[in-house]
Amino acid sequence: MTLLDFARGPGLQWSLIILIAGVLWRLGGTILLNARKDLSRPRHKGTLTDGLKVIATRSLPAHQFEKRIRFQHFSGYAWHIALFISVLFFAPHIFFFESLLGFGWPGLPNGIILATAAIAVAILIALLIRRASHPVQRLISNADDYISILLVIAPLVTGILAFAHVGARYPTLLAVHLLSVEAMFVWFPFGKLMHAALTFPSRFQAGASYGRKGVRA
């Protein structure tokens, strides 16, 4: 079995199993902890709407706070969007999704994909440097923060190298790219990448709990 065979076969299979089982385990284990029922009379009824609203509105910072967090706010948006463009609109990726889902969609020109991937890498490196140097972020960061960011950078960098055929033979580059994606899948349920799944319940409950007091969260 070549490295590419491994990456395309058991590597991908097992990383997906760990990803799905791990996410279900972590979500389930968290939600099944002690629940507390609110017994006080709500000022405002509409928990569902309040929760859903905050899922949407918390993507935008409050006006008062905007000027202080502008860099983090926009850089966060920028790299997430750039990453999703690279993942979802690169033609070879679309072929892969089509093989799984049975349908595909139009891709973007390779030049645009390359540029967005490079932008995402540049922003992530800037954020990594900020995390290591900004007193607040340095204090509250742990190994997971650095590992997670490196594991998101890795598929982008290996993808660019594979696309450009730089550094090794193409099959090797492709295998390394796939393995880097699989490493991210494996890490996902154990580290902070889980926020992708947890942000929504977290925001929802903020909206619901403040909402019942009549406060817009």
Place this chain on the structure above:
Amino acid sequence: MSTSPASLKDFRERLATLGKQPESTAKLSDEERVRRAGNSFLRELTNGMAVDLETCIHCGMCAEACHFYEATQDERYTPAHKFDPLRRYYRREMSPMRWLFRPFTRKVDANDLREWQVLVYDACTGCGRCDMMCPMGINISELINVVRNGIASAGLAPKEIQALQDEQQNKNSLFGVGADKLRELIGQLKSRQIVIPLDKAKADVLVLTTAVDVLLFNDALAALAKIMNRSGANWTLSSAAFEAANMGLISGDTAAEAKAIRRIVEQAKAVGAKTVVIAESGHAYQALRWEGAEDTGAELPFEVLAASEFVAREFDAGRLKLKKAENGRSVSYHDPCRLGRHGGVYEEPRRLLDAMGIERRETDSSKRENYCCGGGCSEYVIARAAPLRQKAFEIKKREFDKAAADAVVTSCSNCRVNLMIGAENARWEKPIDSLMVTVAANLTD
């Protein structure tokens, strides 16, 4: 009867004696403290909080919402750092991934509890401004409150707060104000034709006041009495349960919090009160209005209203009439965090000010984004935190100066006393008034 510099001086001297009292839990071993804190974390932590702990991405944006961080740029005051002991406990003992996290997560020890005592009591007023900032929607102030609970369980609450909590729990008084002092004040007010019905057998409305009002803000208590009488409500104050302040909520001792709540609930039931009105106190409102039912295990058999809510309701119903204030006065209303952000009472105070024709000048940050007074949740009683508190006060001062109103009005005795102390320290001349006093001065027949 108004608050004079002399009575503020007397109150400040009283505050200074709090830290000199012997500590009630000084003999606990470090192992016992850690065990107690852990049990408290285990007891208090809910699945909702677990979701929040799991979701934090350590972005640090919450620091930008914290007045203590803004005032000092000290990274230790980052809200996400303040709940770190709870995060570590959760990862080691409760997380579904604890088998993996435990070897990589340092255990919380007694030194951590001592270090975090300063971070969660001196440098956090539980104002919840960070809750409004977090892009993940994490209820940060709730998590920090659980850390407070753990530290209080470990017998490590600051000695001033512990002393007040012990006094309330053991003597049913605060700052030495028990039923006798209340009766004395009621007698003094009666000689000024302000009648406070004490210990009526039956009443529709039970009013709660605070020791701070009895000692320092007689004007606010007298004003509330005047308003209640004018509204025609059948009301009473109870000598057995007149204190609205809840030191259990402040220290983090949930048993003490529940005990104080039960005392009020029993008294309200005894007099048949349908409504309990809480004098101007933010945390007391939060304790009874939003946590009382949880503390007693059942929905409360009466409605709980902040004084401003009650007065606005009476005004809306036509039972209270307000005249336009004289002199074209302008004010900036300071939202007490636990009435506003944690309580939902934003509009009633503003509606009353508008009804009196008082020009409102909002500060840049108000309502959900309002800055804390700097000494909320009784942080103002902690002597060693005075310099830090003053720095946070300066933020408020800058905002008030920019709004350039004639006075500041608030509806919380804690905020009022802290703003007055801050103003006195800074030699800042702005009047800090009570909303109830302002309303009472503009009542008409």
